[in-house]
Amino acid sequence: MDDGRGRGGGSGGGGDGFITLDRVEKVFDVRRKAGFLKRERQRVRAVDSLSFTVARGEMVGYIGPNGAGKSTTIKMLTGILTPSGGRLRVAGIDPSRERTRLAHRIGVVFGQRTTLWWDLPLIDSYRLVHRMYRIPDARYRENLDRMVELLDLGDLLDVPVRQLSLGQRMRGDIAAALLHDPQVLYLDEPTIGLDVVSKTKVRAFLRELNAERATTVLLTTHDLQDIEQLCSRVMVIDHGRLMYDGPLAGLHEAGEGERTLVVDLERELPPIDAPAPARVVRVEGARQWLAFPASRSAAPIVARIAAEYPLVDLSVREPDIEAVIAKMYAGRAGRADRAAP
Ligand SMILES: Nc1ncnc2c1ncn2[C@@H]1O[C@H](COP(=O)(O)OP(=O)(O)OP(=O)(O)O)[C@@H](O)[C@H]1O
Numbered sequence: 001m002d003d004g005r006g007r008g009g010g011s012g013g014g015g016d017g018f019i020t021l022d023r024v025e026k027v028f029d030v031r032r033k034a035g036f037l038k039r040e041r042q043r044v045r046a047v048d049s050l051s052f053t054v055a056r057g058e059m060v061g062y063i064g065p066n067g068a069g070k071s072t073t074i075k076m077l078t079g080i081l082t083p084s085g086g087r088l089r090v091a092g093i094d095p096s097r098e099r100t101r102l103a104h105r106i107g108v109v110f111g112q113r114t115t116l117w118w119d120l121p122l123i124d125s126y127r128l129v130h131r132m133y134r135i136p137d138a139r140y141r142e143n144l145d146r147m148v149e150l151l152d153l154g155d156l157l158d159v160p161v162r163q164l165s166l167g168q169r170m171r172g173d174i175a176a177a178l179l180h181d182p183q184v185l186y187l188d189e190p191t192i193g194l195d196v197v198s199k200t201k202v203r204a205f206l207r208e209l210n211a212e213r214a215t216t217v218l219l220t221t222h223d224l225q226d227i228e229q230l231c232s233r234v235m236v237i238d239h240g241r242l243m244y245d246g247p248l249a250g251l252h253e254a255g256e257g258e259r260t261l262v263v264d265l266e267r268e269l270p271p272i273d274a275p276a277p278a279r280v281v282r283v284e285g286a287r288q289w290l291a292f293p294a295s296r297s298a299a300p301i302v303a304r305i306a307a308e309y310p311l312v313d314l315s316v317r318e319p320d321i322e323a324v325i326a327k328m329y330a331g332r333a334g335r336a337d338r339a340a341p
């Protein structure tokens with residue numbers, strides 16, 4: 001079977017869109033306190049003319065600050081929320097119109113809450129999923145065995161969900177979302193509150209799932225290491241609008257990130273007379289740090305320094321993504337707020 005594993009990186013307008021959004025909007029009418037006893041109606045534009053395409057088998061990071069519209073997008077993609085405008089399709093299905101049919105194609109994990117039955121042993125939740133989705137017995141067994149192995153659930157199956165730790169519960173939730181072989185998996189903060197070991201397990205599992213089954217994954221997270229380790233493409237959303245869509249590396253350029261060249265000289269020297277646009281930002285003994293735009297190659301800078309200075313060693317450090325994104329947001333902070341009267 002052709003599973004069309006196209007990597008539609010970039011702004012992805014390709015025809016093989018498995019998930020497509022075309023100028024999707026979501027407006028909430030809310031009442032907000034406006035002084036003593038007074039309440040004002042406000043319209044919150046949570047998602048604002050959002051368009052993007054995700055191809056089958058892609059693993060895309062979906063990031064942005066609090067309140068950016070990430071969860072709202074995911075809720076529309078599952079059919080929980082109906083868009084106020086625009087067009088949205090997942091596997092050819094309009095989610096809000098055919099939510100049940102779509103449910104067989106998608107898996108969802110909301111890190112903030114569980115879909116498991118709180119008082120039942122983990123395995124009972126899986127048995128219920130088995131029946132709810134009418135998963136063929138052999139398929140169910142096979143998938144369950146695989147999940148138990150990859151997510152290390154063996155000792156947890158008979159434990160009531162409420163007794164599980166957060167990390168254990170999260171792994172249990174991910175398994176539940178995948179027992180029916182969904183073609184796409186939405187993960188909304190799947191590593192929130194997890195320790196390093198659990199995060200590593202979850203990431204390894206997702207990588208394997210994507211490689212083995214070409215499951216399309218849309219991953220929302222505040223942990224940029226999730227993105228670095230899993231996603232070749234990242235979308236940044238802010239105020240309900242798409243601010244960036246492309247490879248992670250390109251985010252550095254968009255945010256005017258800088259790389260750092262760390263140079264060890266034979267001895268302590270005055271700051272290096274570096275070729276522009278590189279400049280010395282720190283000197284400590286024989287070691288000097290030079291910053292230069294992430295979009296530039298380090299080679300000519302290194303060559304100049306090597307020719308003119310007694311060079312012992314050097315290394316290049318990539319910019320910190322979090323800083324890059326913060327910078328990107330700062331650059332656009334002047335825009336009008338999404339809340340309109
Ligand atoms: N049911 C709702 N009713 C009214 N406003 C809502 C509702 N759900 C979300 N919003 C508003 O829509 C905006 C986007 O919220 P959303 O939950 O999508 O953000 P998010 O990107 O997931 O943020 P976070 O990183 O904090 O999870 C926010 O301003 C939020 O207050």
Ligand SMILES: [Mg+2]
Pocket residue numbers: 070071072188
């Ligand atoms: Mg959210």
